[in-house]
Amino acid sequence: MRAVRLSVVTAAATVAALTAVTGCTEKSDAKGGDRVISVTATDDKCDVSTKEFPAGHVELTVENKGSKVTEVYVLFPDDRIVTERENIGPGTKQTLTAEIKAGAYEIACKPGMKGDGIRQKVTATGGKAAQRDPRLDAAVAEYRKYAQEQADATLPKAKEFADAVKAGDIEAAKKAYATSRIGWERTEPVAESFGDIDPKVDIREDGLEDGQDPVKDWTGWHRLEKSLWADKKITQREKDLADQLITDLTDWQKRVGTAEITPTSMANGAKELLDEVATGKVTGEEERYSHTDLVDFKGNVEGAQKSYELLKPVAAENDPALTKELDKQFAALNTLLDKYRKDTASYDFTSYEKVGKADRKELSDAVNALAEPLSKLAAAVVTK
Missing domain, CATH: 1.20.1420.20 (M75 peptidase, HXXE motif)
Structure with missing residues (x-):
């Protein structure tokens, strides 16, 4: 809904959703800053720290610097949802871990949680799948x-x-x-x-x-x-x-x-x-x-x-x-x-x-x- x-x-x-990262066993070589994407959302912008990143497990760190509750999505080209986080309140941060295959995507911020959102085209490079x-x-x-x-x-x-x-x-x-x-x-x-x-x-x-x-x-x-x-x-x-x-x-x-x-x-x-x-x-x-x-x-x-x-x-x-x-x-x-x-x-x-x-x-x-x-x-x- x-x-x-x-x-x-x-x-x-929203405050409770701030995440801490724990270690585990799904081998994905997701280490270092190249797999961490910073997303800064405002009422009229959706800035991402990188437009290209290695495929595999990616961590999105989202900060809402706007005045409206927002949502952030990673979308396939046909608008199917790869991953999302809703209800990101003004002045709050959230972290989202996702598995993203090589290909073209869009990161969308939706201030007010309506409409198609403010979008940025991004690319996951390489063909290495996460080793599960x-x-x-x-x-x-x-x-x-x-x-x-x-x-x-x-x-x-x-x-x-x-x-x-x-x-x-x-x-x-x-x-x-x-x-x-x-x-x-x-x-x-x-x-x-x-x-x-x-x-x-x-x-x-x-x-x-x-x-x-x-x-x-x-x-x-x-x-x-x-x-x-x-x-x-x-x-x-x-x-x-x-x-x-x-x-x-x-x-x-x-x-x-x-x-x-x-x-x-x-x-x-x-x-x-x-x-x-x-x-x-x-x-x-x-x-x-x-x-x-x-x-x-x-x-x-x-x-x-x-x-x-x-x-x-x-x-x-x-x-x-x-x-x-x-x-x-x-x-x-x-x-x-x-x-x-x-x-x-x-x-x-x-x-x-x-x-x-x-x-x-x-x-x-x-x-x-x-x-x-x-x-x-x-x-x-x-x-x-």
Whole structure:
């Protein structure tokens, strides 16, 4: 979900995301300054320290010297996302570790987190691939399988939701809405990596680009959510949108197997999922009409934990203190979430409008306590 997300929680998550580099075993010859790219973002510039760097594992050190919250992306020429970091607050710094193959790319800064961004063309040179621990190759293969399974499982649930909308059955559509989104929420970074799918299916009204018309251009789950809970009506427009949702999700299902996935993208994706929680779910902004935020929250945490568990055997050898802390914080957050559902086998969570200010603060603190060590996971599967 892409939107401008400004909140106290965002600031806390941004500060918590400052990363420290730890050693590990994925051999990449990523040593020295030639693989460190400094990115300085302002409200009207995106300066990079080098336009050419060796392929392999690269570290981006990002500083936001502007007045707006920004995002930084490394993009393929066709706008697919190699890696990204959202919600970089003014006056803050973040570090991002990524595996980048030889080729042409663009680094984009998005002040205000909208638009195509201010872009710089860069090139990764050489053809030497990162030498991975075989366990990491197995982790990537298993995660690719997981992402496909989630997409496959989402379609029938989304069709149940869409069919209820097309039948004009508001109550049945409401009942099917939240569970139709779980697979998407678990693997959202993979879907977002394509660039064009997320804006079609998961954008909120305030995430629309300048000049877009909410009546004509807003599509996807949240447009239908507003119709069901706020407008309390289903017209032919909603029925058409239900069909469009299935078309777009089918496109996602077919393309998910082609996503570029690396150990570092898995780790960074896990951190992105926690950022999604901090900036959209804990604040109640994501599901502002249905108040089903805790279902999304749980899906994001499950997806992040899946990536972590797959990478853990290698990360535990390289940084045992980190994995011990991650185990602790995942357990604490899951235990806290369990307070808000009927049983651990269901996704029947308390409506978020019934979660008080103090309880939201407790959830926010637990998310931030996990996000900080999780921001170090990518570095824990890369040798500098």
